[in-house]
Amino acid sequence: MPRFAPATPRSRRLGRELRKLRDAKGLTAEETAKLVRCSTSRISRIESGEIKPRAGDVMELLVTYGVRIDDEPGTSLLELARDLREEGWWQRLGGKYATYIAYETEAAELKNFEPMLVPGLLQTERYAREVNIIGRETDPATVEQRVTARMTRQEVLHRQPTPLRLHAILSEASLRTEVGGSEVLREQLHHLVKVSQLPNVTIQVLRFEAGAHLADSSGFALLSFEHDDPPLGYIETLAGELFLESSRDLARLSAAYDNLRMLARSPAESMTFVKELSEHGA
Numbered sequence: 001m002p003r004f005a006p007a008t009p010r011s012r013r014l015g016r017e018l019r020k021l022r023d024a025k026g027l028t029a030e031e032t033a034k035l036v037r038c039s040t041s042r043i044s045r046i047e048s049g050e051i052k053p054r055a056g057d058v059m060e061l062l063v064t065y066g067v068r069i070d071d072e073p074g075t076s077l078l079e080l081a082r083d084l085r086e087e088g089w090w091q092r093l094g095g096k097y098a099t100y101i102a103y104e105t106e107a108a109e110l111k112n113f114e115p116m117l118v119p120g121l122l123q124t125e126r127y128a129r130e131v132n133i134i135g136r137e138t139d140p141a142t143v144e145q146r147v148t149a150r151m152t153r154q155e156v157l158h159r160q161p162t163p164l165r166l167h168a169i170l171s172e173a174s175l176r177t178e179v180g181g182s183e184v185l186r187e188q189l190h191h192l193v194k195v196s197q198l199p200n201v202t203i204q205v206l207r208f209e210a211g212a213h214l215a216d217s218s219g220f221a222l223l224s225f226e227h228d229d230p231p232l233g234y235i236e237t238l239a240g241e242l243f244l245e246s247s248r249d250l251a252r253l254s255a256a257y258d259n260l261r262m263l264a265r266s267p268a269e270s271m272t273f274v275k276e277l278s279e280h281g282a
Contacts, residue, residue, distance in 0.1 A: 008102045009229040012049035014080050017073065018058070019047040021065040035064050052084040100234055100241065101149075103223055105156060109165040111222040111257050117174050118188055119219075120150050121157060121166060122195055122203070127188040130180030157198060167202045169260045175205065175277055189278035196271050204264035205273055213263055214256040222253055 022032055022043075029047075033040040036057075045051040046061075053061075058081040059069055067074045104110065112119050117131060128150045132143045156164040170192075178185050196203045206213070221234040233244030233253045244250060265273060 007049035009106045009225045015047040015049045025065045055081045107223040109224040113169045114219040115171045124191045163200045171206045205270035206264040210263040214259045
């Protein structure tokens with residue numbers, strides 16, 4: 001049976017490569033479905049990345065397309081299919097949050113703006129716990145599950161050999177808003193200074209004095225990937241999560257982020273400010 005899970009850059013890449021091979025063979029999706037004895041919709045979903053096929057399914061398609069399975073590109077596609085069948089820890093979370101984490105895990109670069117809270121990838125465990133308690137969850141087990149998930153997410157900043165490149169812009173409000181009390185906030189500020197020393201992490205602070213900007217209404221994220229995978233925009237709202245893929249939407253998010261980066265203090269000035277807040281109180 002095909003495996004249904006959030007589409008990711010790798011599953012979409014596998015689908016695109018299989019589509020190219022089908023086109024090169026001169027077969028339609030309907031003709032391919034008849035040859036491998038499955039539905040046309042299944043072929044379409046494999047090619048769109050919605051289905052993570054078994055290695056055996058991919059092997060059958062490769063044979064149908066006249067591609068050797070012991071040579072390139074057959075070998076690489078089979079290996080990719082096997083990798084995709086390994087369940088990601090985030091799949092247990094469900095919903096669009098799990099989908100976002102699946103993308104985040106495979107991203108090469110993440111640009112993030114948060115207007116009111118420190119972003120999840122930069123949160124301490126205590127800060128993350130308080131965020132999940134306030135107005136969201138009261139069940140202790142659920143809170144701990146979410147905190148564990150958030151800490152696990154942060155491993156992308158340390159993965160080898162290619163850690164995620166993170167550029168985060170934090171509003172001054174996110175640094176002054178007490179979450180869990182002054183002690184938790186102070187610990188969080190110290191953590192920001194520490195993590196900013198990673199070569200793949202850049203943090204800028206948008207001071208109040210910067211005034212109005214193009215992202216007054218909400219925070220957002222821009223994810224970029226390797227190979228020819230298209231970028232992705234993500235906005236979390238009270239009404240739900242939004243994934244943005246159109247060139248128009250991505251251009252608007254990029255313009256907003258460039259505006260924020262220009263208005264924000266430099267990374268060095270930002271860390272000086274964060275240190276002052278941590279020492280003298282936010």
